Amino acid sequence: MIDLSKNTDFLNTQNDQRQTPLHLAVITNQADVCQRLLVSGCDPTLVDDSGDTPLHIACRHGNLLCFSVLTQNCQTEHLHTVMAACNYHGQNCLHLASVQGFLSLVENMVDLGADINSKEQRNGRSALHLAVDQQNLSLVKLLLKKGADPNLLTSGGHTPFHLTYGRDGDDIRKELYSLTHPDLRELPDSEEDDSEAEDDESDEEVRVENA
Template identity: 60%
Template sequence: MDDQDSKLGKGQPCADERLDSGLDSLREDECSSLAADTERLSIGSTKLYRNEMRSEMGDEPWKRDRSDDGDTFLHLAIIHEAADYAVKMIKQSVNDPFLNIQNYQRQSALHLAVITEQPQIVDHLLKAGCDPQLVDNQGNTALHIACKRGSLSCFSVLTQSCPVELPTLMSAKNYSGLNCIHLACIHGFFSLVESLIQLGADINAREHCNGRSALHLAVDLQNQELVRLLISLGADVNSLTYGGYSPYHLTHGRQNTDIQRQLYELTAHDLRELPESESEDSDDDPMSEDEEMYDDILLVAQQ
């Protein structure tokens, strides 16, 4: 990780969310047709088929129709950043199940609004009754995605608009076992880490794979600035993984001796010796997209 980015609390944007469902779905002439049809809110297309939500959606065909990738016209408007048309459809769908339809990647309109960095659409969706707890095919809520991509604007809208759901959203783990603070740490977004903790996120929460806390992850990434930040915010230096390893144990064999010295001084005396247990790394389980990225960073840090 670049030192300058670390000091500024910034990381590289995560560009692995897919918008395949709509990016190439419309030609230029079709976009013009979509705009005209959306204006009338009476849209039809031979390339679209009707889904099973007819009884819930009423008689508006634009609410029932889906693309070959499972996208609604609202999804397509968000993907193509046609904000005016998206807002019109949202206003026509307040507290309507239509807002929570998910495409075949299980992305809702809210997921797509965060991925495309449209905080104003996020705000409209939440005020209209969109469910912030829906997860995509990787188990990520919209807040997970905001933390993974470092989207401060979308993060602010989500956290301010969902006070009731916020504790659940911050503690929820995706299918890789990572919650929001883990993702913010892995991707190097310091300001989001601080904000999550200020909002009540558990700084010592452990990911499901090996039981690492945010501090363990920071040590594995050899990110000294992040280690210092987490310690200053109250991270438990004596937290143990499922295999009985403290953050200090993970400094062995690593290049950054400053991290090792800092943690040695803070770690309880009886936790300074390495436990006698098998390696925590497992070659048997397939790695998820997040774990592959994390493993790549870890390998670079070890070189």
């Protein structure tokens, strides 16, 4: 059927959830079918009723085989378009992989040209913010190594370091402290005066240095 429908609109037929055969091949983890569909002309940029392309789905589920097939068989302009596209929840492929903690997918996407500092549309969190939210130290280290901006602000004015406040464990806090600009270490809604903030800053420096 795929071979008979090569380069026809039939390959891009969408069901009642707006899923194409390529979406379904990824959902069912059939990398070989993904390959055949792409070679035959299936459009990898089409979205389902959640705004997800097949690559979004592969990233959400950590499907490395389908991810590899999709990225290797997409034309460059299609790949960059798909990686940058946000679904209807405001997340792109890098955000989805970061939330789930799939380090290999994150690293591969950044190497392929995904914007490591891209922000979610709803609240402006970057992949680094999401890694801190998930308390994923390995992902935090990977993103920083790959060039993630530790001073990037969410829509509410929070850096990744701010998201370490009130969390158990200091490893991520220590990782981000020295990389965060001193002016961006205090929470934006802090009611402390300057002297109290300076005292807290000094105490924080001592704690980090002595840890």
